[in-house]
Amino acid sequence: AQKVTQAQTEISVVEKEDVTLDCVYETRDTTYYLFWYKQPPSGELVFLIRRNSFDEQNEISGRYSWNFQKSTSSFNFTITASQVVDSAVYFCALSGNSGYALNFGKGTSLLVTP
C-alpha cells in the first residue's frame, strides 16, 4: 500500500520568511514518482514538480526547492523568501508501479501574511 503523510496541517509565516513543508511517504514499489501540487484559494490544482525514485538530486526553481531523501522517505518542499501569493494548500503525492494514479497527502495549508 502507498501512503503520503503531511504532518503539518497549517503553517503561518510572515512575508519573506523561509518555510519548509514536510512530506513523508511509504511504498513497496522500487520505481515511483513523487509530486507537489499547489491549490490556491481559487481551487485549481497546479502542478509544481515531479521527481522519480532514481533521481535524488535536489531541485531548485526560483524561490522553490525540493529535497528528496530516500533514506528517510521524505520529499520536502522549501519556499524561500515567502510571498503573500504563496498562500495556498500544498499537496504532496505519490505514484508507483501499480499505475499512474496519484495518492495524495492531506495537504498543508500555508498562510503568508504581510
Add this chain to the structure above:
Amino acid sequence: DARVTQTPRHKVTEMGQEVTMRCQPILGHNTVFWYRQTMMQGLELLAYFRNRAPLDDSGMPKDRFSAEMPDATLATLKIQPSEPRDSAVYFCASGGAGDLSYEQYFGPGTRLTVT
C-alpha cells in the same frame, strides 16, 4: 495554452437527480483521471482511463457512479441517483503517453452540491 476544461463549474441539485460532469482533456493526452475532493477524505481517485479504456474504477461507488470516454476529447462522470454525501469538488486530470502519464494536469473542477 493547453488546459483541461470541465463543465459545469458549479452544480446544485436535489437528492435523487442525475448529475453529469464533463471533461475535455488536453489535446494529445491519452490518460484521463477523475478525482474527488472532500474535507473529510481529501483528494481520492475515482477512476482513470488510458486510450479511452477504463483501467481502474475501484474508487468509484459502482451502484451510482459511472465514468465513460465516448471519444478522445470527452470524458464523463455520471451520478444517478445523487445523494448529499456526493457533495464534493470533482476534478478531471489528463496526462501524456507513457512516462508522461505520471505528470497530470488538472481541470478547474466541478463543485457539486446535493441538497
